Amino acid sequence: DAGITQSPRYKITETGRQVTLMCHQTWSHSYMFWYRQDLGHGLRLIYYSAAADITDKGEVPDGYVVSRSKTENFPLTLESATRSQTSVYFCASTLTSRQETQYFGPGTRLLVL
Amino acid sequence: ILNVEQSPQSLHVQEGDSTNFTCSFPSSNFYALHWYRWETAKSPEALFVMTLNGDEKKKGRISATLNTKEGYSYLYIKGSQPEDSATYLCAFFDNYGQNFVFGPGTRLSVLP
Numbered sequence: 001d002a003g004i005t006q007s008p009r010y011k012i013t014e015t016g017r018q019v020t021l022m023c024h025q026t027w028s029h030s031y032m033f034w035y036r037q038d039l040g041h042g043l044r045l046i047y048y049s050a051a052a053d054i055t056d057k058g059e060v061p062d063g064y065v066v067s068r069s070k071t072e073n074f075p076l077t078l079e080s081a082t083r084s085q086t087s088v089y090f091c092a093s094t095l096t097s098r099q100e101t102q103y104f105g106p107g108t109r110l111l112v113l
Numbered sequence: 114i115l116n117v118e119q120s121p122q123s124l125h126v127q128e129g130d131s132t133n134f135t136c137s138f139p140s141s142n143f144y145a146l147h148w149y150r151w152e153t154a155k156s157p158e159a160l161f162v163m164t165l166n167g168d169e170k171k172k173g174r175i176s177a178t179l180n181t182k183e184g185y186s187y188l189y190i191k192g193s194q195p196e197d198s199a200t201y202l203c204a205f206f207d208n209y210g211q212n213f214v215f216g217p218g219t220r221l222s223v224l225p
Contacts, residue, residue: 098211102149105156106155
C-alpha cells in the first residue's frame with residue numbers, strides 16, 4: 001500500500017537547470033496538488049489537477065509547469081531553476097473534490113545553488 | 114487573495130498543560146475548514162474537517178470548535194504531551210471549495 005510517493009526525496013541543482021519532481025499515487029484519487037513550504041506562509045499552492053489532462057494554477061505558479069497524462073502521476077517541472085525556488089515541495093491528493101481531506105506525500109527537499 | 118491567520122505563531126508549554134490556538138478566516142462565503150498536524154520532517158496529516166457553524170470535533174485529547182459567523186476556529190489540546198509537538202495548520206475553503214488557502218501555522222513545542 002504505497003499511497004502517495006514523491007521522488008526524488010532530495011535534490012540539489014544549479015540555477016538555470018530544469019528539474020522535474022515526481023508525484024505518484026496509488027489510490028486513484030481524482031485531485032492532485034503541488035505545494036511549496038515557505039517560512040511564514042505555511043503551504044502555498046503551486047498547481048492542482050482535477051483529473052488527467054486538467055490542470056489549473058494556484059497561488060504561486062510562476063516558473064513551474066505541470067502535466068497529468070495519467071491519473072496516478074502529477075510531475076512538477078521547474079523550467080529554469082532559481083534560488084528562490086529552494087524549498088520543500090509537497091504533493092497531495094483528494095478523492096473527488098478540492099474540499100476533501102488532503103493526503104500528503106513525504107515531500108521533496110530541493111536546493112538550488 | 115484569502116486572508117487566513119493563525120495565532121500564536123509559536124508557543125512552548127510544559128507537559129501536562131492544556132493549550133489552545135486560533136485560526137481566523139473570512140466570515141463570508143464559508144464552505145469548510147480543515148485542521149492538519151505537521152510534525153517536523155514529516156508531511157501534514159488531517160485532524161478535522163469542519164463545515165457547520167458550531168461544529169465541535171474531537172480526536173483523543175485534541176478538539177476543535179468552529180464559528181463561521183465571526184470567522185474563527187479554535188484548536189484545543191488537553192494535557193499536552195511531547196509527542197504533540199508539531200505545527201498545526203488550518204486550511205480555509207470558500208465558494209463551495211473553489212478557493213482555498215492554508216494558514217501559516219502555529220508551532221507547538223511541549224517540554225517534558
